[in-house]
Amino acid sequence: MNQVTLVRLCVIAGSVLAVEALCRFGVINRLTLLPPSEMAAYLVHLLVSGEINQAIVQTFSNVAIAFVLSVVFGFVLGAVIHAMPRLRRACDPFLASYYSVPIFVFYPLFVSLFGLNRWPLIMIGFLFAITAMVIATLNGLDRVPPVLVKFARVHRMSRSAEILRVVLPAAGPYLFTGVKLALAYSFIGVLAGEFILSGGGLGYAIAYAYDAFDNRTMYALMLFVLIVVTAINSALFIWEQRLLRRRGKV
Amino acid sequence: MSVIPETSGSAYVGGHDSAPATQRQSLQRLLDSFLLIVVLVVIWQLVYWKSEVAITGPIETVKTAIELLGSETFWRHALASGRAFGLSLLMSSIGGVAVGLALGAHRFSGAVAAPILTALYTIPKVTLYPLVLLIFGLGISAKVAFGVMHGIIPVVIFTMDAVRNINPVLIKTARVLKLSPSETAYRILIPAVMPEIVTGLRVGFSLTLLGVIIGEMFASQQGLGFMIINGMNVHNVRSLTAVVLLLVFFAVVSGSVLLALERRLQR
Incomplete structure (x- = not known):
């Protein structure tokens, strides 16, 4: 160390x-x-008793779906926008100010579009996360050195080989950033949606405990969310460092 | 080692070409933006036809928005939001730049702090809201605190990275020219880090606005966030949609202005 x-x-x-x-x-x-030790002790109690298992499963499955959708669609959308400079220039101001719009105000709209099920929450997480992925894809594709693309042309690589073997690896670190941010934003979107609006999941459980002056449960759950998010982020960070080292960039 | 790849994803840098546009090009750009807005409005209209209970159509919303702009109640709320936003923005900008400069200048502290900052940046801060309320109580201080919590970290990260990645040649040159420390800061360091700081401030601007609006949604009887949550609770779809439209308009216009400023500095 x-x-x-x-x-x-x-x-x-x-x-x-x-x-x-x-x-x-x-x-x-x-x-x-509350003292952190008490939060931790009560969190262990909650986890062992299984009271919050259902909320955990619900929140995490929603986050997972939102995350996967946002990475896939964000990458595709980013690639499309990158290929069309005029569209891109028109999108600039919207991309630049996207994160000041509180997406979850559209929750009622999503409920009326998708029904009262898990999809409105997933949509909030998805819409929160997709823009980070689009932006990261644009940044990454921008930074593919032109010389590499020329090199691929000189070697008469097919279009798909060029993308798979040259463009994607060169844009890799930026795409990875997008993936990390998409995960963080999926969490933020889903939890915020649950916190403010829905009737289930960890975010809701925190809000409910707060309204009921149940500080013990509230702080235990907050601690749980912080630990999980930080652990996932650290794992990704370490993985990324390892990838970068292999490429000789750190 | 830079933390930029970890964090700058939400910092949109925009396209590369910054050559001065000819008249025809700028006309084309205007046309493109116009077309994009038309497409967005058409999508909006389609969504409206699909679910008329949850949203109002574009034309009606613009009418309501204009009505709102003439009403005293709206301006009272807008002013409350504006005050909280102004204060938070001031605190996250000044605080963020100061902390960022310090962490950037002291390499070791910067290396220690970088992953902690990234972690703070990515935690869902909404869940910390009860804590903020318990500390600050209801009202403007909680709103400001929430805005600062959201906005300050990107400013710190961008400023820190800018200082850490300064070209060492610049500093050597300053030493060779025997500039005093204040002259070095004023003539060399600040101009070198300015573009990145402006990027940080733009991201900070967006997130501070988001933080203040979320803050108002829970903890306030005043402000645009309150108008939104109130519209949701009493099912006042007309005013809800119009407030959101005005908010988006404000965000996009200020975002474009900051983006233009940033590009000018990067040239």
């Missing part, structure tokens, strides 16, 4: 301990925040 990682772990552990101490010594009111 190198020094940077060590210091980083110390910083994280130190902040958690500081919060713990502030809570234990009563500087932070128990009504505001």
Whole structure:
């Protein structure tokens, strides 16, 4: 383990301990925040008792569907927009300001389009995530060095071989970024939708616990979401670093 | 090592060609944008025909929006949102640039902080809303806090990366020319990192707006976010759709202005 990682772990552990101490010594009111150790203990209790299993399955399956759809369609849409410069220029301002629109205000619309089932939530996650993938695809395709494409032409590679062996590997790191962001945004979209509007899933469970002044459940669930999202992100980060190292870029 | 590939996905940089447009080209661009808007409006109309209960059609919505723009209630809410947004934007810009400069200048802290920042950037901050409410209470401070939570991190990340990736030749040149530290900062460092910072500020702008609007949806009796959630709760589809349209309009116009500014700086 190198020094940077060590210091980083110390910083994280130190902040958690500081919060713990502030809570234990009563500087932070128990009504505001529970000590992290209690959150963790109660989370273990919730997980063992199986009370939140259904919510977990529901949220994660929605996130998974939204994520896969957004990566596939985002990539295709990005490639199409990239191939048409005029369309692209017209799309610029919309892509640039997309993330200031709170997508979940369209939840009622999706309910009326898709019915009262899981699809409205999936659509929110999907629409939140797809733009990140489109943007990453555009960035990636922009950065494919022209010399590589020329090289493929010189070797008379077929169009499909050119895409598979030259364009995709060259754009790879940026596409990976898109995949990571699409995952994060799928989570954000689905959880936000559940939190504000729906009647099930982890986001709803947090909102419900908040309304019922059930701080223990609320903080345990918040901790759970943070741990899961951070763990997935770290795993992807490590994988990405490994890929980059193999390409000799780090 | 840069964290740009991890985070800049939501930072749209736009196409490459920044050569000054001829008159004919800019006319064509205008036409293209117009066509795109027409297509979007047609889709909107189709969706409207499919589900008339949940959305109003384009023409009716524009009429309602114009009505809203003339009403005092709307401006009261818009002003409340504007104030919260202005404050949050100020805090996330200044705070973000300051923290980013510090982390960028001190390489070790930057390396320690980078993955933590990325993690903070990707966690679903909506779920932290109860915590913000318990700390700040209902009202403008919670809204501002939520806006800053959303907006500050991209500004930090972009600023930090910009400083870390400065061309070392520039700094050596400054040393060779014996510039004082303040001169170095003013004449070399700031111009070098400006384009990236503006990109960060643009992303920060979008996300701060999103944060403030979400904040108003839960914790406020005022602001456009409240108008939206209220429209959803009492099923006032007309006002809901019109407020969303105005919001999108504001976001797209300010997004385009910032994008144009960014391209000018990158030239």
